[in-house]
Amino acid sequence: MVVFKYNGRTAQGGLKKGTVDAINKQAAITKLRGLGINPRELEESKSILHKELSIGGKVKNQDFVIYSRQFATLIRAGVSILESTRILGEQTSSKVLRKGLQNVEEDVHSGLSFSDSAAKYPKVFPALFVNMIRAGEATGNLDESLERLAFSYEKQFNLQKKVQSTLAYPVVLLVLTVIVAVFLMLTIVPQFVSMFDDMGAELPTITKVVMGFSEALQSSWYIFLAIIILVVGGFGYFFKKNTSFNFTVNLILLKIPVFGKLLQKSAIARMTRTLSSLFSSSVPILQALTIVEKVIGNPVVSKVVRESRTSLEQGSTLTAPLEKSWIFPPLVTQMTAIGEQTGSLDYMLEKIAVFYEDDVDRTVDTLKSLIEPLMIVFLASIVGTIVMAIMVPMFSLYEQM
Numbered sequence: 073m074v075v076f077k078y079n080g081r082t083a084q085g086g087l088k089k090g091t092v093d094a095i096n097k098q099a100a101i102t103k104l105r106g107l108g109i110n111p112r113e114l115e116e117s118k119s120i121l122h123k124e125l126s127i128g129g130k131v132k133n134q135d136f137v138i139y140s141r142q143f144a145t146l147i148r149a150g151v152s153i154l155e156s157t158r159i160l161g162e163q164t165s166s167k168v169l170r171k172g173l174q175n176v177e178e179d180v181h182s183g184l185s186f187s188d189s190a191a192k193y194p195k196v197f198p199a200l201f202v203n204m205i206r207a208g209e210a211t212g213n214l215d216e217s218l219e220r221l222a223f224s225y226e227k228q229f230n231l232q233k234k235v236q237s238t239l240a241y242p243v244v245l246l247v248l249t250v251i252v253a254v255f256l257m258l259t260i261v262p263q264f265v266s267m268f269d270d271m272g273a274e275l276p277t278i279t280k281v282v283m284g285f286s287e288a289l290q291s292s293w294y295i296f297l298a299i300i301i302l303v304v305g306g307f308g309y310f311f312k313k314n315t316s317f318n319f320t321v322n323l324i325l326l327k328i329p330v331f332g333k334l335l336q337k338s339a340i341a342r343m344t345r346t347l348s349s350l351f352s353s354s355v356p357i358l359q360a361l362t363i364v365e366k367v368i369g370n371p372v373v374s375k376v377v378r379e380s381r382t383s384l385e386q387g388s389t390l391t392a393p394l395e396k397s398w399i400f401p402p403l404v405t406q407m408t409a410i411g412e413q414t415g416s417l418d419y420m421l422e423k424i425a426v427f428y429e430d431d432v433d434r435t436v437d438t439l440k441s442l443i444e445p446l447m448i449v450f451l452a453s454i455v456g457t458i459v460m461a462i463m464v465p466m467f468s469l470y471e472q473m
Contacts, residue, residue: 075091076091076092076097076100076114076115076117077089077090077091077115077117078091078100078104078111078114079111080104080110080112080113080114081112082108082109082110091117097114097116099178100114101114130168130195130196131172131195132166133232134229135165136198136201137222138164139160139164139166140201140222140225140226141222141225143222144215144218146160147214147218148218153186154177154180154181157173157177157180157186158173158177160173161173168196171196172195175192176189185206186205186209187205187206190202198367199366200224200349200350203355203363204217204218204220204221204350204353205217205218207350210354211353211354216353217353220352221353224346224348224349227345227425227429228346231338231341231429232338232342234433235334237436238439239331239334241440241443241447242447245450246450248451249451249454249455252451253454256458257290257458258286258289258290260458261286262286264462265283265286268465276461276465278457278461278464279461279462279464282458282462319375322372323372326339326370326372326399330439333435334436334439335370336399337432337435338432339368339369339370339373339399340373340424341425341431343364343377344404344422344424344425345421345425345429346364347360347418347421348422348425351418351421352422357384357390358385361380361381361384365377376393376394376399379393380392389409389412390408390412391405391409403424403427407420407421407423408424
């Protein structure tokens, strides 16, 4: 979207000048005439205040899920694409999505198809969305494609939130445990250190260890803080920038007991749900696999999907690479093979997705009931160790007195 400065006359003959945003000069003229202004001068604004600013990042999943459902509902109700885009662009709370929809509205008004316009803004509209819309436009079943797309996004979003909430709980308790332990080390333990020194009592090993760590933390806390920042910052940098490191971390996460299985099932559900939606919308299988490879969000699973696409290109089957990978259980490979043989791959993939989505739900509920008491015990053991290190010599002193 470009900002143009204009100088023109209104329908009443008065002079008017200002700015208008449009995709090009012709679109700006059309927009001004629609507002009752006949432009005499029109040029692109060079002011930095009128430059399109990048808000940064992509549209939040929650905002896009809501948009997808509302878009599907409006199209199903018979509202035109142009009018639906205008309505949703005005009411969305996401600045990135609002700007993207305004751009698409201008493009569609100028004669461009919705899918071609959306493809110009990959940070706003994912490849899955664009290709399913394109398939719906080509087949004349746009309302069905949108319904399927909205349902797919809702299922994936709900599944993702459940997994994130389950994984976030132990992380939050771990951080809380560290904060409590540091607080005790910096405020409570030092008070007893001076008292024990004055008494000259013989201290047990556990007390010496805790006191030593407390003294080190007090004198060199900035070193500990710097190490934590470097480790966390370095991990985040390499995780984003280094493909091999990212792959290795995700591979390790998938192999972690209990939590690894949860991530594995979630990835399978996401992959099969996306593939099923694309196949049902008549997206070609090779193109569908390319899209899934990009949107799956796990490089380990993406690698297997890429191998499946290569297998198909070489005249083999989709199932062959899945069977060789430890990520996909026999249930997935067998049902996928049946779907290929019978021509009902979209149906079979949907059944696999439903099975693993339900399985993830059950696993999440089970883990939540187990994690809470385990983390409370962990917190109690850390704090209890510090308290015991202080109380044991205190009891010894009382006995001597």
